[in-house]
Amino acid sequence: MTKDDRETLRQLEREATYGPWKVYEVPNPYRMKDGTEGVLIERNIGTEWHHPQLDGPAPVVVMSTTVGERTHQVSIDANNAALIVALRTHATDLLDAHERLEQVRELQEDMETAQARSHQDCLDWEFSKPTCTQRCRTITAVLAILKGEERG
Secondary structure, three states: OOHHHHHHHHHHHHHOOOOOEEEEEEEEEEEOOOOOEEEEEEEEEEEEEEEOOOOEEEEEEEEEEEOOOOEEEEEEOHHHHHHHHHHHHHHHHHHHHHHHHHHHHHHHHHHHHHHHHHHHHHHOOOOOHHHHHHHHHHHHHHHHHHHOOOOO
């Protein structure tokens, strides 16, 4: 996922109906003239929060069904549609990036442990002073990078 992709996704997120969203299922029982009975399930996407004027969730994606002719109509705001498409398009990249971030966090914890151990080794004089100084500088520099700090 490129920087432009992330900026576009951020803009789409700002323009879409704010979330969180959830799926609402609406059962619609029917009975045809020939006696056939059933239930059509409409699946609508709306906000989890209730809109004060609508006295219910704000619609994001709304579907309506006509049983007799078995037609389906879907209504969705253009900004919400663009966000859904963009999120689906980049879902794998976002999940991969999250996994890499988790790996960096684990590495950071390992480095902090190594830094503490290295400091104790130096206090115990198991290594020469120049070796300790270089080791501490290296670990400190790596930790700064992992934490997103500027290197000085």
